[in-house]
Amino acid sequence: GENVEQHPSTLSVQEGDSAVIKCTYSDSASNYFPWYKQELGKRPQLIIDIRSNVGEKKDQRIAVTLNKTAKHFSLHITETQPEDSAVYFCAASPAGNTGFQKLVFGTGTRLLVSP
Amino acid sequence: ETGVTQTPRHLVMGMTNKKSLKCEQHLGHNAMYWYKQSAKKPLELMFVYSLEERVENNSVPSRFSPECPNSSHLFLHLHTLQPEDSALYLCASSQVVAVPYEQYFGPGTRLTVT
Numbered sequence: 001g002e003n004v005e006q007h008p009s010t011l012s013v014q015e016g017d018s019a020v021i022k023c024t025y026s027d028s029a030s031n032y033f034p035w036y037k038q039e040l041g042k043r044p045q046l047i048i049d050i051r052s053n054v055g056e057k058k059d060q061r062i063a064v065t066l067n068k069t070a071k072h073f074s075l076h077i078t079e080t081q082p083e084d085s086a087v088y089f090c091a092a093s094p095a096g097n098t099g100f101q102k103l104v105f106g107t108g109t110r111l112l113v114s115p
Numbered sequence: 116e117t118g119v120t121q122t123p124r125h126l127v128m129g130m131t132n133k134k135s136l137k138c139e140q141h142l143g144h145n146a147m148y149w150y151k152q153s154a155k156k157p158l159e160l161m162f163v164y165s166l167e168e169r170v171e172n173n174s175v176p177s178r179f180s181p182e183c184p185n186s187s188h189l190f191l192h193l194h195t196l197q198p199e200d201s202a203l204y205l206c207a208s209s210q211v212v213a214v215p216y217e218q219y220f221g222p223g224t225r226l227t228v229t
Contacts, residue, residue: 031215043119043222043223089158100148100170100211101146101216102160103160105158106157107156107157
């Protein structure tokens with residue numbers, strides 16, 4: 001089955017710096033890659049996603065890139081702010097599920113943005 | 116209330132107790148999920164219901180028993196749990212569509228087994 005690895009496990013940056021979180025997946029048939037942000041004590045919330053027919057997607061300060069050949073995808077956050085501090089999870093959705101999404105998650109990256 | 120709600124938010128139970136976790140979604144979705152979130156481990160998918168039918172049981176021990184009476188409600192019945200079952204249990208919902216789409220999570224139930 002699908003296996004997702006995520007690095008780094010913790011990331012500390014200064015406010016205004018960029019942050020990059022990387023994930024690799026094992027199932028070449030996976031076709032959907034969401035990123036979730038979980039603030040302390042709160043629910044995971046989708047911040048951006050990308051499908052396998054797209055190489056890059058941007059939403060303001062957040063971007064995701066996908067390299068299907070290498071089977072890895074990355075989250076890029078520019079001009080980081082203290083409110084970006086949270087745990088970020090990547091996930092991959094193997095193809096073949098009818099309707100529902102079987103998401104396989106990475107272990108998470110704790111991002112700390114210092115003022 | 117909007118979105119996905121879960122009750123109770125916190126639960127402490129002994130190993131011989133029986134309790135139930137409840138999830139309700141107000142989004143008109145027709146797929147619901149139970150996840151287990153333990154410290155330093157990835158979110159683990161436990162069960163999936165699509166159109167009120169269980170379509171995934173991810174090798175979960177029988178001491179966890181899900182129930183989905185309708186597309187808006189999902190329960191997780193717990194009995195004779197072990198201390199290692201202590202975790203945050205998250206419910207999520209999504210729309211059953213041809214292409215993958217966002218899952219909306221509830222706030223979770225923090226379970227402690229003593």
